[in-house]
Amino acid sequence: MTPEFTPLYCANHPKVESGLRCKNCGKPICAKCAVLTPTGYSCKECLRSLTKRFETAQWYDYILGPATAFLLSSLTSLLITLISTFSFLIIWIVIVALSSSIAAGTAEILRFITRKRRSKRLFTITIIFFILGALLVLAFNLLNWTALAFQAIYLLVGTPIVYYRLSGIHMSK
Numbered sequence: 001m002t003p004e005f006t007p008l009y010c011a012n013h014p015k016v017e018s019g020l021r022c023k024n025c026g027k028p029i030c031a032k033c034a035v036l037t038p039t040g041y042s043c044k045e046c047l048r049s050l051t052k053r054f055e056t057a058q059w060y061d062y063i064l065g066p067a068t069a070f071l072l073s074s075l076t077s078l079l080i081t082l083i084s085t086f087s088f089l090i091i092w093i094v095i096v097a098l099s100s101s102i103a104a105g106t107a108e109i110l111r112f113i114t115r116k117r118r119s120k121r122l123f124t125i126t127i128i129f130f131i132l133g134a135l136l137v138l139a140f141n142l143l144n145w146t147a148l149a150f151q152a153i154y155l156l157v158g159t160p161i162v163y164y165r166l167s168g169i170h171m172s173k
C-alpha cells in the first residue's frame, strides 16, 4: 500500500505546486509564501496574527524596562571601571568571560521585571537605555584607556546578548 500522492497547490498562488504546509493553519504554501520560524514554516497571515498576540507590553513596561536596563548597565560599567584598575591580562579574560554572563543576567532581570511581556518597541527602547547607561559611565572614563577598552568589550558582547534574550531568540551555541 503506497499512500496516494495528491499534489498540493499554494493557497495564494493556485498554479504553484508546493510541498509545504503552514504549521499553524495547515494550508499549503509555496516557498515564496512560507516564512521559516524556529518551529517550522508558517504562512504570512498566521505569522502576523501571532506577532500581534505576542505584543503584550503595558505602558509601564516602557518605563520599568528602560530604567532597569539603564541602572543595571551603568552599575556593571562602574564595576568594570573599578576592576580595570587592576590591569592584568587575566582580568581581560575574566571580563570577556563575565560580560556574557552579566549581560545574560541583566536580560533575565529585565524579563522578570516586565513579567515576560513583550513588544519589539519595548526591546529596542530597553536596549538603547542599556547602551546609554554604559555610555554615561564611559563618559567619566575618557582618560582611562583600560576602563574604556573593558567597557567597549562589555557593550560589544553584552548588547546582542541582552537583545536576543529579551526578544526570545536564543542564539544557538
Ligand SMILES: [Zn+2]
Binding pocket: 022, 023, 024, 025, 026, 027, 042, 043, 044, 045, 046, 047
Ligand atoms: Zn497559516
Ligand SMILES: [Zn+2]
Binding pocket: 010, 011, 012, 013, 016, 029, 030, 031, 032, 033
Ligand atoms: Zn504562494
